[in-house]
Amino acid sequence: MSDNLRDLQSRQEQFIDERDWNQFHTPKSLAMAISVESNELMELFQWHDNLPAEAYAEDSEVCDGVKDELADIAIYSLSMASAFDFDLSEIIETKLEKNEQRFDLAESEEIREELSKWKQESD
Amino acid sequence: MSDNLRDLQSRQEQFIDERDWNQFHTPKSLAMAISVESNELMELFQWHDNLPAEAYAEDSEVCDGVKDELADIAIYSLSMASAFDFDLSEIIETKLEKNEQRFDLAESEEIREELSKWKQESD
Amino acid sequence: MSDNLRDLQSRQEQFIDERDWNQFHTPKSLAMAISVESNELMELFQWHDNLPAEAYAEDSEVCDGVKDELADIAIYSLSMASAFDFDLSEIIETKLEKNEQRFDLAESEEIREELSKWKQESD
Amino acid sequence: MSDNLRDLQSRQEQFIDERDWNQFHTPKSLAMAISVESNELMELFQWHDNLPAEAYAEDSEVCDGVKDELADIAIYSLSMASAFDFDLSEIIETKLEKNEQRFDLAESEEIREELSKWKQESD
Numbered sequence: 232m233s234d235n236l237r238d239l240q241s242r243q244e245q246f247i248d249e250r251d252w253n254q255f256h257t258p259k260s261l262a263m264a265i266s267v268e269s270n271e272l273m274e275l276f277q278w279h280d281n282l283p284a285e286a287y288a289e290d291s292e293v294c295d296g297v298k299d300e301l302a303d304i305a306i307y308s309l310s311m312a313s314a315f316d317f318d319l320s321e322i323i324e325t326k327l328e329k330n331e332q333r334f335d336l337a338e339s340e341e342i343r344e345e346l347s348k349w350k351q352e353s354d
Numbered sequence: 355m356s357d358n359l360r361d362l363q364s365r366q367e368q369f370i371d372e373r374d375w376n377q378f379h380t381p382k383s384l385a386m387a388i389s390v391e392s393n394e395l396m397e398l399f400q401w402h403d404n405l406p407a408e409a410y411a412e413d414s415e416v417c418d419g420v421k422d423e424l425a426d427i428a429i430y431s432l433s434m435a436s437a438f439d440f441d442l443s444e445i446i447e448t449k450l451e452k453n454e455q456r457f458d459l460a461e462s463e464e465i466r467e468e469l470s471k472w473k474q475e476s477d
Numbered sequence: 478m479s480d481n482l483r484d485l486q487s488r489q490e491q492f493i494d495e496r497d498w499n500q501f502h503t504p505k506s507l508a509m510a511i512s513v514e515s516n517e518l519m520e521l522f523q524w525h526d527n528l529p530a531e532a533y534a535e536d537s538e539v540c541d542g543v544k545d546e547l548a549d550i551a552i553y554s555l556s557m558a559s560a561f562d563f564d565l566s567e568i569i570e571t572k573l574e575k576n577e578q579r580f581d582l583a584e585s586e587e588i589r590e591e592l593s594k595w596k597q598e599s600d
Numbered sequence: 601m602s603d604n605l606r607d608l609q610s611r612q613e614q615f616i617d618e619r620d621w622n623q624f625h626t627p628k629s630l631a632m633a634i635s636v637e638s639n640e641l642m643e644l645f646q647w648h649d650n651l652p653a654e655a656y657a658e659d660s661e662v663c664d665g666v667k668d669e670l671a672d673i674a675i676y677s678l679s680m681a682s683a684f685d686f687d688l689s690e691i692i693e694t695k696l697e698k699n700e701q702r703f704d705l706a707e708s709e710e711i712r713e714e715l716s717k718w719k720q721e722s723d
Contacts, residue, residue, distance in 0.1 A: 234443035237357040242450055250462035255469055255647045258407050258420070259399040259505075263642050265427060266396055266512060269389040270639035272434075273632050276382040278624045279595035281526045284381050284437040286595075297381070297438055301431055302449030304388060305442060308427055311395075314407040315420055319428060320357035326425030327365055339373035346378055349525035349532075351597055378524045382628075386519050389635060393516035396509050401501045402718035404649045409718075472648035472655075474720055480689035483603040488696055496708035501715055504653050504666070505645040511673060512638040518680075519635055522628040530627050530683040543627070543684055547677055548695030550634060551688060554673055557641075560653040561666055565674060566603035572671030573611055585619035592624055 236320040240309045247310060261311045265304055272300035281351070359443040363432045370433065384434045388427055395423035404474070482566040486555045493556060507557045511550055518546035527597070605689040609678045616679060630680045634673055641669035650720070 233239065247253055275296045287293040312319040334342070356362065370376055398419045410416040435442040457465070479485065493499055521542045533539040558565040580588070602608065616622055644665045645651075656662040681688040703711070 233447060234358055234360040234441070236359040236362070236443070239359070239443070239446050239450065246450065246454060250457065250459070251466060252462065257404050258410065258416075259396075259402060259404050259509075259650070260647050262392065262396040262399055263505075263509065263646055266389065266392040267639045267643050267646065269385065269392045269427075270636045273382075273385040273389055274636050276385055277632055277636065278592050278629055279382060279527075280597035281380050281382050281628070282595065282597060284439075287381065287438070293381075294438065297434065298440060298445050299449070301434055301440070301442065302445045304392075304427065304431055305446050306449060306453075308424055308431075309446075311420065311424055315410070315417065316407075317421060317424070318357070319424065320359070320362070322421050322425045323362050323428050323432075324356060326422070326429060327362065327369065330429075331369060334373065336373070339375065343374060346524050349528065351526035351528060382527070382632075383524050386523055386628075386632065390516045390520050390523065393513045397513050400509055400513065401506055401715050402650075403720035404505070405718065405720060469647050472651065474649035474651060479693060480604055480606040480687070482605040482608070482689070485605070485689070485692050485696065492696065492700060496703065496705070497712060498708065503650050504656065504662075505642075505648060505650050508638065508642040508645055512635065512642055515631065515635040515638050515673075519628075519631040522631055525628060527626050527628050530685075533627065533684070539627075540684065543680065544686060544691050545695070547680055547686070547688065548691045550638075550673065550677055551692050552695060552699075554670055554677075555692075557666065557670055561656070561663065562653075563667060563670070564603070565670065566605070566608070568667050568671045569608050569674050569678075570602060572668070572675060573608065573615065576675075577615060580619065582619070585621065589620060 236309075236323075237318060240313060240319055243306055243309045244313050247313075256310055256314050258311065258314060261307055261314060264307045265311065268300055268303040268307060272297065272304065275300070359432075359446075360441060363436060363442055366429055366432045367436050370436075379433055379437050381434065381437060384430055384437060387430045388434065391423055391426040391430060395420065395427065398423070482555075482569075483564065486559060486565055489552055489555045490559050493559075502556055502560050504557065504560060507553055507560060510553045511557065514546055514549040514553060518543065518550065521546070605678075605692075606687060609682060609688055612675055612678045613682050616682075625679055625683050627680065627683060630676055630683060633676045634680065637669055637672040637676060641666065641673065644669070 247256060275293050287297075309319055312322065370379060398416050410420075432442055435445065493502060521539050533543075555565055558568065616625060644662050656666075678688055681691065
């Protein structure tokens with residue numbers, strides 16, 4: 232198995248090229264595809280409370296669904312990057328660095344406190 | 355720069371751990387986050403025709419926006435995988451294989467023809 | 478104030494006609510617009526637990542945000558109906574009838590029990 | 601048939617009350633539901649060019665799909681308004697007025713010209 236994202240991006244490019252599907256891979260349609268897949272992911276948790284992932288550990292339907300939808304989201308994201316000649320691994324790394332600088336520990340503590348107002352009471 | 359997706363996933367896990375934000379990383383909220391970011395990506399192309407990516411090559415606002423939103427989508431997808439103890443690179447590779455088998459050349463030709471009905475005439 | 482949905486649909490049609498914006502009101506773009514607005518609505522509750530609406534009663538930012546985004550969703554839905562020469566009030570009434578027949582009390586009890594598995598324990 | 605939106609909102613409230621489903625109608629879950637339905641609507645036009653509604657006039661699958669998904673979006677929007685004790689018809693009318701004032705003809709002409717850059721050339 233390869234965990235090299237550049238290799239996975241090339242492999243998806245080749246898959247699309249061989250099928251002559253590039254003509255459908257416009258930014259507008261690919262953005263829609265990512266949104267559609269992310270909503271299929273959401274649907275798995277639609278009417279549930281805001282439970283931790285552990286609550287689903289034994290639920291193979293949810294676990295398989297998460298894998299399937301996450302894969303689609305990631306693969307369309309690779310195609311979007313390819314359409315623009317971007318390298319997704321570079322894009323991710325640049326943003327991780329930016330986040331690390333932007334959210335220092337004081338800032339992240341403030342966010343944590345602000346969000347804790349919206350936790351469900353258990354009493 | 356690292357293009358190893360497992361490394362990027364670990365780096366994001368550490369970022370979240372250090373800020374004690376794991377408590378907010380439930381499947382329901384992470385799925386919402388991916389959908390919200392993918393809709394910010396869509397918004398860049400909202401009222402446009404279905405143009406190829408080349409039409410945006412000189413538009414730095416769109417190009418920077420695509421990088422920024424794609425990064426957010428990918429990073430929340432890494433967090434969703436981590437919440438379930440999944441390895442995103444493995445999930446992607448498994449699906450690429452499945453797609454390669456599922457869409458053979460006859461099948462993909464049929465899809466291409468079906469979709470060609472919905473191409474805008476240029477006359 | 479008018480609570481007649483047909484009147485509201487006509488008023489939005491006139492608004493769009495007068496500005497010559499019909500050319501942008503394609504089904505693909507309008508569907509994107511509804512999705513984008515619904516994700517702005519979701520963002521208001523992004524990292525929160527699954528709280529009842531009462532928890533937000535004193536929060537004017539959330540309440541105003543809900544009004545604003547719901548209006549946008551409804552107005553773009555009216556435009557989508559108009560693009561197809563459909564009457565949104567008729568579409569809603571037909572579906573309400575269908576739902577009333579489809580979900581009888583036995584069926585709805587089953588759904589309620591199924592979903593109760595995913596309620597957060599308060600202990 | 602009733603085209604009174606307040607009546608339709610009451611009818612949906614009664615439908616939910618009778619089934620004891622109010623417990624699931626939290627703002628977070630209802631916002632997700634509207635997003636999920638709007639993405640099912642988008643999916644109908646997923647890989648198509650940005651065609652006018654007329655292109656789908658003979659396609660009963662698309663036309664029925666639009667009605668079905670628009671109804672779901674509108675009905676969940678009614679439920680979201682009810683959860684907050686808001687009147688959706690009032691929310692819509694207020695926003696229509698605001699839009700009419702905000703987008704005067706000079707402003708709307710500017711938007712039209714800006715967007716015309718992103719129309720597909722037919723040559």
